[in-house]
Amino acid sequence: MDLTFSAEDEAFRVEVRDWLETQLSGEYRELRGIGGPGDEHVAFEARRVWEKHLGAAGYTCLGWPREYGGRALKLTQQMIYFEEYARARAPGRLGHIGEELLGPTLIAFGSDAQKKRFLPPIVRGEQFWCQGYSEPNAGSDLASVRTRAVRDDDSWLITGQKTWTSLAHYSDWAFVLCRTDDAAPKHKGISYLLVPMRQPGITVRPIQQMTGTSEFNEVFFENAHTDADLVVGEVNAGWKVAMGTLAFERGASTLGQQLNFQNELNAIVAIAKENGASQDPVLRQRLSQAIIGLRVMRYHALRTLSLMQGGQLAREAMISKLYWATWHRELGKLAMDVLGARSEIAEESAAGTYDLTALQRLFLFSRSDTIYAGSNEIQRNILAERALGMPLEPRSLTAPTAATAKSPEKIS
Amino acid sequence: MNFAFTPEQEEMRRGARRFLGACSSSEHVRAAMQSPTGFDERVWRRIANELGWPALVIPEEHGGVGLSYVELVAILEETGRTLLCAPLFSTVCLATNAILAAASPSQKNQYLGAIAAGELTAALAVSEPAGKWDSSGIHASARPLASGGFALDGTKSFVVDGHTAGLLVIAARRPGSMGDDGVSLFAVAPNTPGLSRHARVTMDATRKLSDIELRDVRIPSSALLGELGQGWKPLSHALDLAAVALAAEQVGGAQRCLDMAVAYANEREQFGRVIGSFQAIKHKCADMLVDVESARSASYYAGWAAAHSASELLVAAPLAKAYCSEAYFRCAGENIQIHGGVGFTWEHDAHLYFKRAKSSESLLGSPSYHRELVALRTGL
Ligand SMILES: Cc1cc2nc3c(=O)[nH]c(=O)nc-3n(C[C@H](O)[C@H](O)[C@H](O)COP(=O)(O)OP(=O)(O)OC[C@H]3O[C@@H](n4cnc5c(N)ncnc54)[C@H](O)[C@@H]3O)c2cc1C
Numbered sequence: 009m010d011l012t013f014s015a016e017d018e019a020f021r022v023e024v025r026d027w028l029e030t031q032l033s034g035e036y037r038e039l040r041g042i043g044g045p046g047d048e049h050v051a052f053e054a055r056r057v058w059e060k061h062l063g064a065a066g067y068t069c070l071g072w073p074r075e076y077g078g079r080a081l082k083l084t085q086q087m088i089y090f091e092e093y094a095r096a097r098a099p100g101r102l103g104h105i106g107e108e109l110l111g112p113t114l115i116a117f118g119s120d121a122q123k124k125r126f127l128p129p130i131v132r133g134e135q136f137w138c139q140g141y142s143e144p145n146a147g148s149d150l151a152s153v154r155t156r157a158v159r160d161d162d163s164w165l166i167t168g169q170k171t172w173t174s175l176a177h178y179s180d181w182a183f184v185l186c187r188t189d190d191a192a193p194k195h196k197g198i199s200y201l202l203v204p205m206r207q208p209g210i211t212v213r214p215i216q217q218m219t220g221t222s223e224f225n226e227v228f229f230e231n232a233h234t235d236a237d238l239v240v241g242e243v244n245a246g247w248k249v250a251m252g253t254l255a256f257e258r259g260a261s262t263l264g265q266q267l268n269f270q271n272e273l274n275a276i277v278a279i280a281k282e283n284g285a286s287q288d289p290v291l292r293q294r295l296s297q298a299i300i301g302l303r304v305m306r307y308h309a310l311r312t313l314s315l316m317q318g319g320q321l322a323r324e325a326m327i328s329k330l331y332w333a334t335w336h337r338e339l340g341k342l343a344m345d346v347l348g349a350r351s352e353i354a355e356e357s358a359a360g361t362y363d364l365t366a367l368q369r370l371f372l373f374s375r376s377d378t379i380y381a382g383s384n385e386i387q388r389n390i391l392a393e394r395a396l397g398m399p400l401e402p403r404s405l406t407a408p409t410a411a412t413a414k415s416p417e418k419i420s
Numbered sequence: 421m422n423f424a425f426t427p428e429q430e431e432m433r434r435g436a437r438r439f440l441g442a443c444s445s446s447e448h449v450r451a452a453m454q455s456p457t458g459f460d461e462r463v464w465r466r467i468a469n470e471l472g473w474p475a476l477v478i479p480e481e482h483g484g485v486g487l488s489y490v491e492l493v494a495i496l497e498e499t500g501r502t503l504l505c506a507p508l509f510s511t512v513c514l515a516t517n518a519i520l521a522a523a524s525p526s527q528k529n530q531y532l533g534a535i536a537a538g539e540l541t542a543a544l545a546v547s548e549p550a551g552k553w554d555s556s557g558i559h560a561s562a563r564p565l566a567s568g569g570f571a572l573d574g575t576k577s578f579v580v581d582g583h584t585a586g587l588l589v590i591a592a593r594r595p596g597s598m599g600d601d602g603v604s605l606f607a608v609a610p611n612t613p614g615l616s617r618h619a620r621v622t623m624d625a626t627r628k629l630s631d632i633e634l635r636d637v638r639i640p641s642s643a644l645l646g647e648l649g650q651g652w653k654p655l656s657h658a659l660d661l662a663a664v665a666l667a668a669e670q671v672g673g674a675q676r677c678l679d680m681a682v683a684y685a686n687e688r689e690q691f692g693r694v695i696g697s698f699q700a701i702k703h704k705c706a707d708m709l710v711d712v713e714s715a716r717s718a719s720y721y722a723g724w725a726a727a728h729s730a731s732e733l734l735v736a737a738p739l740a741k742a743y744c745s746e747a748y749f750r751c752a753g754e755n756i757q758i759h760g761g762v763g764f765t766w767e768h769d770a771h772l773y774f775k776r777a778k779s780s781e782s783l784l785g786s787p788s789y790h791r792e793l794v795a796l797r798t799g800l
Contacts, residue, residue, distance in 0.1 A: 009429075009490050010422050011724050017421065084421045277800060286800050296791040299798055300739045308717035314423035324717075327710045385699075391709050392702035396682050399697035 011310065013084065020081075021088045027065065028096040036061070036099075043100025044268070045376075046369030048223045051099070052178060059103050063133030069107050072115065076123055077131035083313050094267030102178060106130040106137035110183050113253045117200075117241045126181075126202070138205070140170040140184035140227060141250065145408065148386050150185070151194045151247060152408045155229060157186035157201055159236065164201060166209070166232040172380070176212045176225040179205050183253070184229075187407065189244050194407040200246035202238040209233060219372045220362035254382065266306055269336060272370055273302055276343045285346040294342055301335045323395045330387040333377040340374035343367040423720065429494055436498040439471060444502040446769050449626060452505035453772075456619070457584050458628035459505045467506060468538020474512055475536035478520070483533035489661070493668040493723030497716075500669030501676045503626045503772055507541040510581035513665035514658070515542030515589045521654035521661075522605045522646035531587060531607065543585035544662075545576035545632050546655065553659065553785035555600045555652045560634060562592035562604055570644070572606065572614075572637040578783070582630030583619035585610065590634070594649050603652040605645040612637050624779035626772060657730075660737035663784050664722040667740035670748040670780055671712065671719045677748075677755040677773050678708045684759055701758060708751045715747035738793035745781040745790075752777035 013021070032040045039058055042051050062068050071086045072078020081089075101107070111130050114123055129135035146152040155168025166186055176182065182203050189197030205212070209232030214222035241249040280286035280295055312325040344351040347367065355363040364372070378384045392398040425433070443463045452459050468474050477492055478484020492512070499508060512535075519531055519542075534540035547553055548560065560574025572592050582588065588610055594602035610617060614637035619630045646654060682705050685696030695701050722740035725732035752774040756763040763770040781787060794800075 009425060009720070009724050009727075011721070011728070013421055281800070286795075292795055292800065293788055293791050295800055296742075296795040296798075299800070300743055300791065300794055303735070303739060304714050304718045304743055307721035308714055310421065311423040311717045311720060313421070324713050327713050330706070331710055331714055385703070388703040388706035389699070391706035392696075395709055396678075396702075396705055398682065398686060398702050398705060399694060401699070 013088070017084055017088060020085050021092060024067070024089055024092040025096070027067070028092060028098055031061070032096055032098060039099040041097045041099075043102075045100070045223070046219045046221060046364070046373040047100060047366075048175065048178075049221050052102075055099050055102050058099055059101070059133035059136075061133070063103075063131055068103065068133050069111060069127075069131045072111060072127070072131065076115065076127035083316060087309070087313060090265070091267045094265070094271065097271060102136055102175070103130060103133050105139055105175065105179075106135060106181075109139060109253050110137045113183070113200075113249060114240065116252055117249045119237070119240075121237065122202070122240065135181060136175065136179045138173050138176040138179035138182045138227075139253075140173055140176075140182040140203070142172045143169060144171055148383060149403075150250065151198065153185045153187055153198060154408050155184065155186050156190075157184075157188050157199060162236050163233045164236060164238070166201070166203060166229040166234065168229050170227040170229075172215070172224045173212075173227045174224045176205065176227050177214055177222075181205055182227070183240070185246055185250055188246075190407055192244060192407065193405045195247045195405070197244055197407050198246040198250070199243050200240040200249040201234055202240065203229075203232060203234040207232060217372075218375070219364065219369055265332070266302065266309065269302055269305070269332075269339070272339060272343070272367075273298060275367065276339070276346055280346045283346070283348070283350075285348070291342075291346060294345070298335075298339055298342055301338075305332055305335060326391055326395050329382060330384055330391070333384060333387075336377050337374045340371035344371050423724075425490070425494060429491055432491055433494040433498060435471070436495045437501075439466075440498055440502040440504060444499070444504045446772075449503045449505055449772065453625035458581065458619075458625075459507060459584075464506050464541075465538065467508065473508060474516075474538050477512065478516060478532050478536045482528045483536040485536075488728075489664065489723050489726035490720075492665065493719060493726075496665050496668035497672035497675075497719070500672030500776075503673070503776055505626050507543075507581045507584065509627075509662075509665065509669070510543045510585060511535060511541045513662045514544035514580060515585070515587065517658035517661040518544050518589045518605060518655060519607070519645065521658045522651055523607075524646065527607070527642075527645055540586045541581065541584065542587040542589060543579050543582045543630075544658070545579045545582060545588055545590045546659070547578045548575055549577045551578060551782070553789065555603055555656075556598075558591050558593050558603055560590070560592040561595045562606065563595055565638070569638060569640045570606065572608070572634040572639065574634050576632040576634070577629075579617075579630045579632055580783070581628055582632050583617050583628060588615075588617075588632065589645065590632070591651060591655055592634075597649065600652040600656075602649045603655065604648055605651040605655060606639060606643045607645055608637065608639055608643060612639060614638065622779065624775035626776055627779055627783075659784060660733055661726055663737045663741035663790070664719070664726045664733070666780055666784060667715075667719045667722060667737075667744035670744040670777070671716045673773055673776055673780070674708070674712045674715060674744070674748040674751040677751040677770075677777075678705065678712050680770065680773075681705055681708065681751075681755045681758040688760075695758075704754050704758060708754055711747035711751055715744045718743045734797050735794055738790035738797070741784060742787040742790035742794065745777075745787045748777040749781050 036058055039054055043055055069078045070081045070089050074080050107130055141150055143153055157164045157166045182205055184201045184203050186199055186201050187197055188199040209230050211228040213226045215224055215226060216222050285291045315322040315324055355365055357363040389401055393400055472485055475484040476487050480486040516535055548557055550557055562570045562572055564570055588608045590606045590608050591603055614635045617630050617632045619628050622629050685701050686694055688695050718740045722736040725736040756770045756774055759770055762768050
């Protein structure tokens with residue numbers, strides 16, 4: 009057991025820290041602290057430029073193999089990068105879905121041609137992706153997707169509806185789970201398609217969230233096209249690929265977010281010290297509990313990192329999503345309780361706009377942490393079944409009835 | 421960066437598990453907890469002679485093997501898993517740590533060799549009837565005598581294995597002093613005139629607690645460990661180390677509760693199916709797993725800090741104690757719930773873990789006390 013970073017790791021940390029500091033004190037000064045959950049609508053154009061700048065400097069996709077433009081850095085250094093990125097309060101990433109979800113999925117399951125075509129622009133920070141999984145009738149029960157793709161000469165024709173699609177309105181491409189065989193059992197008739205977003209067959213409609221902002225969207229497909237060879241994995245074997253993506257979503261990519269949490273916690277502690285909440289016996293205990301919870305999250309990440317050097321997600325790592333989501337949701341409530349009456353008052357801004365403070369956004373947005381990427385209940389099912397070997401939930405194995413094409417007009 | 425145990429450490433853990441499987445079964449624990457001493461002398465001899473646990477963290481120059489807290493944490497996870505009844509926690513995790521932290525080299529030689537060899541057991545007497553574990557809880561007085569030496573007066577409580585220990589390390593203060601100032605540690609033979617001790621009946625019978633009465637107990641100046649009046653600092657460090665040790669035990673206990681619960685849930689049938697197929701039960705088990713694995717990370721980190729980083733230990737120790745205490749208690753409670761009526765019986769082991777979880781939660785100070793330490797030490 010050696011919990012110190014090697015000299016090489018420390019040197020890398022200094023390199024990343026210095027680079028970020030230089031950029032965010034100079035040309036990209038305005039971007040510090042911008043973007044991220046609840047704040048995705050802010051400064052999109054400037055952040056798009058930042059993404060390319062990151063790519064050009066070699067600060068995207070650090071763990072990817074060199075042949076696809078990555079730097080093949082080990083997990084420890086990837087984690088250091090994420091930590092420094094958060095510590096510097098660098099802008100919320102736009103390319104993270106491509107970098108953390110699609111990229112690793114293609115590296116694991118994609119064809120050579122797919123890798124050559126899609127990985128380099130993600131590394132360069134030029135191409136943004138969204139995740140087209142959930143539908144109105146397929147949420148936790150993802151295998152019930154009805155959006156349907158049929159082959160037509162050299163392309164797929166896609167019809168149906170996705171929903172809650174984060175950042176679809178900014179995205180160039182989507183990875184979409186489609187039903188390609190109605191007759192097969194429901195997990196066996198799904199394919200994983202790569203679909204260009206900017207085409208006549210696709211309509212994106214933002215959904216306003218409880219935060220007042222719109223980070224996620226409805227996406228309507230009416231005979232949308234994609235090339236025949238843009239299926240990841242085999243046709244009708246997309247479930248396996250989709251589950252692979254979810255493992256990435258729940259695994260390595262959450263390791264660095266703790267520094268963002270640390271920034272939030274620091275802000276709350278500073279307020280508590282200033283307004284006296286830190287001397288309230290109950291709030292003081294809760295603040296300490298939050299400090300403890302975040303440190304344990306870090307220790308756990310370090311431990312699972314060691315276990316993951318072998319490559320696969322260990323049983324110990326499977327608790328991470330449930331743990332951090334629950335902790336973070338509690339932090340959001342604590343922020344409001346520390347603020348007391350002031351928690352009600354939003355930013356001073358033009359009358360009539362619903363412009364929330366960062367901590368109000370934390371409070372509201374953290375309610376979604378326990379829903380997306382596998383809700384807390386689904387996480388508990390997974391832990392019980394896969395980590396503890398308990399009986400499986402009863403589940404229907406038949407495919408849902410085929411989708412009827414709904415246009416956006418008809419929906420509203 | 422590597423959080424894993426070495427193959428040698430893993431082998432020690434497996435050795436501990438094998439030994440405890442044979443010598444700390446439910447029958448052993450029940451026999452020991454009903455005996456007056458609270459442990460089986462023969463098992464303790466074997467622990468000392470065959471496994472060398474009392475010598476583990478004692479440096480080689482004082483007759484020990486000089487391994488680190490990382491190894492100790494791995495072993496204590498196993499002893500906690502089986503509720504081992506032995507003077508291990510009192511001797512190694514409390515008294516030895518206090519002696520290591522406070523005593524002069526010659527005093528270390530005097531006591532630690534015998535402890536390492538398993539010839540001497542020791543207890544640490546800090547807390548008093550009010551049950552506090554900070555310096556404000558120490559009222560017992562050490563009055564300097566004109567002839568040299570000291571006279572001790574006061575009452576010590578919640579002294580783990582205090583009724584059987586061959587050596588008592590007692591915290592007392594200079595008359596009139598307050599807080600951290602004026603606290604000293606004394607190594608006292610239990611048969612010193614004026615000292616009386618008696619074991620209390622404890623709800624958790626697997627860990628014996630004693631009261632120690634001090635009535636004009638006259639001890640020579642050589643009994644003073646380290647500097648007069650400067651004992652709180654080393655004592656506080658020793659208590660941090662003890663907290664890390666206790667947290668490791670708690671992780672082992674919590675893991676055992678989870679294992680028992682899952683095994684039972686997968687076998688007990690109601691409504692024509694195993695109760696483990698009900699989501700209410702599955703989700704309890706999943707939450708227990710979260711508790712166990714996160715607590716384990718806290719415990720291992722604290723173990724590493726105990727071995728390698730005094731500054732990290734300051735926060736990691738109370739953190740681990742607060743966190744693992746609550747994790748263990750929740751798991752022990754859910755284990756009873758998942759077992760239903762049989763979990764409420766004396767015959768089933770669930771209550772042994774439940775009671776140990778509760779007693780461990782208050783030993784060395786409650787979770788809220790340890791959270792306060794975290795608050796203070798992180799500058800809140
Ligand atoms: C902020 C945000 C961003 C999102 N971004 C995306 C995105 O980019 N792409 C995308 O595809 N999706 C996205 N989602 C959708 C997300 O994946 C789904 O919301 C999630 O899978 C839950 O599905 P649902 O909303 O249909 O709820 P449901 O599945 O209907 O769940 C409702 C409730 O029932 C519980 N429940 C469901 N099944 C079970 C069960 N078997 N056992 C016990 N309880 C159960 C759930 O835990 C939940 O409490 C996003 C969601 C949010 C909130």
